[in-house]
Amino acid sequence: MISRALLALLTLLASPAFAETIETARGPVELERPERVVVFDIAALDTLDALGIAPVGVTDTLYFPHFDHLKDKAETVGTLFEPNFEAVAALEPDLIVIGGRSATQFDALSAIAPTIDMTIGGDSLIGDARARLTAYGTLFGKDDAAAELAEGLDRAVADAKAAIEGKGNGLVLLTNGPKMSAFGPGSRFGWIHTDLGLPAAVATTYEGSHGEAVSFEFVQKANPDWLVVVDRAAAVQQEGDSARQTLDNPLVHETTAWKEDHLVFLDPSSMYIAGGGVRSITGLLGQITDAFGG
Structure with missing residues (x-):
């Protein structure tokens, strides 16, 4: 008969190392902390980069000089509108971030890996921007950095x-x-x-x-x-x-x-x-x- 202590240990070992619920444009989502992230939204990339999160895959055009450091570190996985699904799958991501122009690809990308829609609105843009920042901070264990950026935004x-x-x-x-x-x-x-x-x-x-x-x-x-x-x-x-x-x-x-x-x-x-x-x-x-x- 398995002791309570052993049962508790086995349950702990079987549980994911990390799981957190964050808010997305499509409602709350529970995720484990990702390590290999593909990003199809420039607003998302802007915030993730500010938090020090380095994606393994990005779109072909990045628009800003401050993203130049990603060109030699991340693979190109398509455009803002059209993912290269083979390239995405080859990277074996554990999270795909979409939003805005890429939001229509949610179902197709979800077949490859967990996908979150982080679209930011119009009238609610600042509120959405702050909410996305908080969500990324929570998901990636960057709460302090996110709080500092939020203070600057406020x-x-x-x-x-x-x-x-x-x-x-x-x-x-x-x-x-x-x-x-x-x-x-x-x-x-x-x-x-x-x-x-x-x-x-x-x-x-x-x-x-x-x-x-x-x-x-x-x-x-x-x-x-x-x-x-x-x-x-x-x-x-x-x-x-x-x-x-x-x-x-x-x-x-x-x-x-x-x-x-x-x-x-x-x-x-x-x-x-x-x-x-x-x-x-x-x-x-x-x-x-x-x-x-x-």
Whole structure:
């Protein structure tokens, strides 16, 4: 007959060395602490890299110079949209992290290894970014580092809100060469209004993540006190007119934003590609603070 002490020891040895429940975009997930991680989301990679987590597989384009150190350490496993499933399987990962553009690949990648969707929202971007940071800290045993980064993020949010307060309204525009889209509360860039308190200069409608296609007449009529601008072409490394060239238009010249030189050109890759990564969002908040507080 097995003694209680021996039974307890056998149960302990049979249990996983680590298991923790973390929050994801699809709800809570219980995972063992991973060692071999493949990452298909730049926001996730941004936060994981800030925590000192080195993935074994990443996408073919990393967009930021501070990821250069990964090029010789991690294998390429496809694009943000299309995984190379053979390459992923060959790495034998014990965790795959997806989000945003790669979220549609959840089922296919889950057949290879445990997969978590860490998509970050629009209006809730800062809250989601903080939640993802906490989850990664818990999962990888980096709670202290995550807490330090969270404190920096909280300070940056407070500084940006203080800089914006009482400075008038704003319009968030995405330029793509000669084309423009507007983003208001509820959109992918709506956090600038809802999280930071910048009043919207005009109501906008939108579908999905593309915003409302607008004209120069729309911008003139809205007459924002501030224009907050994201250059998509620059973010995806395409050639074409810059955001400033696009907005250098007689109708835009009539706005308060242009007359007062209240044009805020946010780092395009941080906004468009890595939105919600802790390093990217903290940097963007610093840009906003400098622009509105200057």
